[in-house]
Amino acid sequence: xxxxxxxxxxxxxxxxxxxxxxxxxxxxxxxxxxxxxxxxxxxxxxxxxxxxxxxxxxxxxxxxxxxxxxxxxxxxxxxxxxxxxxxxxxxxxxxxxxxxxxxxxxxxxxxxxxxxxxxxxxxxxxxxxxxxxxxxxxxxxxxxxxxxxxx
Numbered sequence: 587x588x589x590x591x592x593x594x595x596x597x598x599x600x601x602x603x604x605x606x607x608x609x610x611x612x613x614x615x616x617x618x619x620x621x622x623x624x625x626x627x628x629x630x631x632x633x634x635x636x637x638x639x640x641x642x643x644x645x646x647x648x649x650x651x652x653x654x655x656x657x658x659x660x661x662x663x664x665x666x667x668x669x670x671x672x673x674x675x676x677x678x679x680x681x682x683x684x685x686x687x688x689x690x691x692x693x694x695x696x697x698x699x700x701x702x703x704x705x706x707x708x709x710x711x712x713x714x715x716x717x718x719x720x721x722x723x724x725x726x727x728x729x730x731x732x733x734x735x736x737x
Contacts, residue, residue, distance in 0.1 A: 587658040587665050594651030601644035609637045690726030697722045 612633040658665075666676035701715030 587654060587661075587668055589668070591651055591655040591658060594647050594654060598644050598647035598651055601640055601647060605637060605640035605644055608633075608640055612637065685729065688726065688729060690722055690729060694719065694722040694726055 609632055613631075666672040669676075697715055697718035699715075701712055701719055704710070704712030704715045
């Protein structure tokens with residue numbers, strides 16, 4: 587996990603450096619192209635989409651690097667994945683209980699797709715998608731509280 591932390595910090599520094607270079611390069615190219623810009627045209631400006639996108643990538647990797655580093659330091663030791671003498675079963679945590687026979691995730695995915703389709707195509711479809719999403723979500727959450735599997 588320590589290696590992952592270093593990699594994320596290296597990527598954050600890389601994207602920060604690239605964002606600075608990209609911004610300076612766009613200013614340089616825009617100032618060199620001023621001679622070819624017609625009168626009243628735009629010139630000498632930063633290309634904002636790339637500069638902001640690269641800066642946000644640097645911030646994202648810094649957040650992830652900080653989080654992974656804090657998680658590693660709070661665990662108080664190396665993970666089984668980081669040790670050379672660890673077995674596969676050492677890193678096998680309990681992930682919870684999942685129902686292999688449940689159809690509710692499929693219904694939830696379909697209703698969420700209908701919801702996003704309604705936002706993209708026609709807003710009236712989104713209302714149907716919201717209703718089906720609520721039904722599928724409630725059905726999935728409460729599937730063990732009714733029927734043969736009720737407790």
